[in-house]
Amino acid sequence: MKKNLLILFCAILCINKIHSQTNWELLNPKPTVNSGKDVDFVTNTIGYIITSNELLETQDAGNSWSKKQNIASGNDMSFYSTTGYIVGDNGYVLKSVDNGTSWNQIATGFSGNFNTITILDDNNIILSTSNSIVKTTDGGSTWESLSVPNATVVKTFFTSSLVGHATCANGTILKTTDGGVNWHTTLSLVTNYSNFYSIYFVNKNLGFSSQEYSNMYRTTDGGETWMEVSGNIREMHDFYFLDDTNGFASGEYGATYKTTDGGITWNTIFFENGFVGGNDIYGIYFEDNNTGYVTGVNGRIMKTTDGGISWTSNSMTYKNFNSIKLFSSGIGIARSGNNYYKTIDFGDNWSYLSTVNHFSYCNGFYFVNENVGYSVGGGTNSPSGDVFKTIDGGITWNQLNIYVDEGINSIVFLDQDTGFISGGFNRRKLMKTTDGGSNWTQILDQRFGQMQFLNNQVGYAINTGYSNGIVYKTTDGGNTWNVSIKLADSWINGFDFIDENNGYFVGDQGLCYKTNDGGTHWVQLQVPFGYYKKVNFYTKNVGYITDDYGSLFKTENGGITWQSLTDRSGINDIELTTDKIFTAGTGGRIYRSDVQYHPIVLTVNPAEKITNSSAGLAGNATSNGLPIANIQFEYSLDSSFSTSIAATPGTVAANDSSNVTSDLLNLQSNTTYYYRLTATQNSNIYYSPILSFITLPDYQIETNYTYNYKTTTAEISGTIVSNQHDITNVGFQYGMSADTLDGTISGSPTTVVGHTTENVTGNLVNLQPATRYYYRIKATHQGQDIYGAVQSFTTYPECSINLYSPTINGTDVNLTAYVTSYSQAISDIVFEYGTLAYENSISTDPSQVDADNSNYVSAILIGLDPNLNYYYRLKAMQNGQVIYSTERVFNFSGNIILVGSATGETPNALALKGLINSYGSYLTNIHFEYGVTNSFGSTLSATPNSVYGYNTNLISAIINDPLPNQTYYYRLVANNNGNVIYSDTYQYTTGTLSATDFELSNKIAIYPNPATDFVTIKSNTAEKAKSIEFYNVLGQRVHYENVSNISDIKIDVSNFKKGIYVVKVNFENLKVASSKLIMN
8 A cells, every 4th residue: 555656866976086987998909899891991001991880090001900980880891092982771871082081971862771882983883782772873962772672682793883793691693784773683592591691793704702601602704603612611701802813702710711713712811720710700801912901700800911821910819808817016917718918007008928738728817916826727637627837927837736637616825825726526625735836735625616815814715516605714724614604596606805804796696795794794785687707896885796798887885786887798807906997808808997986975765664644764875985974864845855854873984884764753644755865075065866755645545346246236345544543434335326326335344443454345235137336435534524436346137148159960950058147046948949930949958057057058959941041049937037048040051141030119219120140251231221111212220230250140220200000111231242132021010109008008918928729818998999910029910800899809829839929909099009928
């Protein structure tokens, strides 16, 4: 019942250094981590590379590259003379007329995603999208678009303004010879993984194309025929030829090739040792046979000056960095696999340092200082857990005489002499050295995944492998270790301690804990969901965590709140030194930023313990510098915050954090309050973000929905909450109209004591079946009547009968119904059926349904005439009354049935009725034709006006003010897919019934009723009879007899079929009396 409305306003926070930590500087690879898509040179020294959102530039023949400018999108680039174009998505086109010095966006009038540009000359430029080409013949003043139908174009290449080629994603190559007006297929390879990528022509005859999964094709006849090139060819993304014979190609896995025979054969010119995953090259350019450039994944830029024999990388590496360490002097070490790199200027410049030849692979390192460090090996065999040591800052490494079978997982040193390694799998070990690694002693049969010492006595560790939800602590320099915390079914991946007492650990599924008493107690923190791998804290309040997707989060108040900083892929390590943060990860990425934080952080929690007159407030005050004083909550009904109350505690020490609380009293009920936390630091006033809450109302009264009702009874309920005073006279109002609730009953209980909640019930009896009732709860509060909202329910009928479509087998028909009793038992169940009326009946199995039960009943009709339409319905007895189902019709042919049904008459209207079973057809424009002759002459729109399906539909229409004593002819009409179909013609003769006539009918007695052979008709009126008529339910007259009086007239009806008949007695004064007769 409680509602808390939280409205978050902008936080007004003073900032220590920079308002938002967005100034991340890329240290490697430079100048970008985005994949290079194309490279081109306009002179032998000036060249350009495009990525998806950058234009890079070199002015010294590729010896250095820098970002020239951001671009909205980049997919392809081309130059002709001094003119250049860059094309991208959403119709983006840049143009330069000064060899790329400046660029301006131009409009073509088309918004497709451009994938290729071909510049034929100053006037003819052709762009392509996945389904069109867009071209100009006047240097870009006007553009036109031509469709490339039934294809998904990946790349195009035009050798002239008329002749062009297109590679497609569906394994085809297309060619046009009329400038793109028409295209024909020159190669079709409809197989799995058949998409084509690049296409390139050296001249009008010689060309190349590349297909996914390592197929290259060559043409020498202008693309009319294509032949597959043999050899160890990978998927190619770009080609570049110097002349008809000398060319180059580049593609996936760092594949780079050279040909000297016009592309008949290709030789590899690798920049790596063979094909390496994650090294895809998308652009290649050669100035001559010696000098060339490639660009690709992770911003890779390479240069060769000897025709590809050797390559120079623009950055120190593009491989994944595993870990990084920075010292306060500015010296830093970064590891990528077995390779080490070094910086001496806080990461501004990096250089290759050395490679450690571990038996399997390097699994970690630890530098005690700028010179002394250790590198440990991982693996799954005995010698893989090897250890190397350097004393010259990583220039040289010497292997130590120690192995840990099946690899080392972690290493830590307290000083140059004392250190630990831990690893193994089947034989787990924690080893200790006190002489700089010359000798080692096993301390524990445990495998730690990370270790950290805060001094020469206190250290922490987490285990790895199975059941790694444990944090260990040592207080004797690592000789003994005790469990600090053990979490079942949890996976701890990393931890960090600022000092002996303050530490954090993170893990899978949003796992994050902190301690401020050296691990005696741990508190779980709420962090965004993720699988966290690393944690590193700058102070006990300011720290960072990163997950396996590379998302980086920061807290400035000891983990109470977290801010998302970056969302890069693959951060593998975080390093903090002086006032800098470094991240290292996939693709050779190293970033640097300033450690930024607010001097004071104030937060408020959602209000708690809310009543109609009070609320509990809580928050946190964190100091990242000087002490905090005058901590208080401010609140008001608006943004004025005119009222304040002191928080407990009211001060926070320097660089400390404290949760604060306060209780608000004497509030107004059902009212919105806004609140914030405020405090002072160094004479400056600070505020938290603003939240709000709504006090509870004095009471809440609610009418509940009810589902517990029957034919004549119902149980209703409501809920009343008293937030202060007693609530009395609790009851319910009900009635058949929402506006007239004229019935009342008492509720149980009739009183709700203050500060309690009650579910109030009441029982309604003597209700009418199949009737909608409205109700609400009512009570008295402080002398005032109070009400809940009005709800409603509909009582069940006494019974329901659901007929199913007949099942026809030859001339036998199985009739089925689902019969439900909501009150008394239903007995004597039969199906009535016939071709004119209901002249036949058959008992069902079962023939009775007990009270408050349901059951399927069925009967099989045999020996029916397959050429006739049949009526049927269910008849039964309940509570001494005859009950009927709806009427239905069927036939054996499955043809559409349109028949008349019982016709009803009132003093002022005549109801025409019919039955339709469309047998799956859609019938429209259903109406009645009628008139006083069988030529009809009038029409009435029917309800419903259209039908569809296999069920029988009752069709009706009303003739208003029919003529008295008049025979009407009528039939049903419908439209079936343009064909008009008709029922048979029926007739009905109206009487002259009026209010007096009904009184007259009440003086006519017919007995026995039901009848089988004879009926006797007796009148208790002085009116003189003229004739007697009998009509069946279809309105057809079946008997007529002239009489002089109707005193005990006996009529033979033995030839009447079973069913219901209307007996009409016509008097000489033209009055008509009628009554119903049932024939058994």
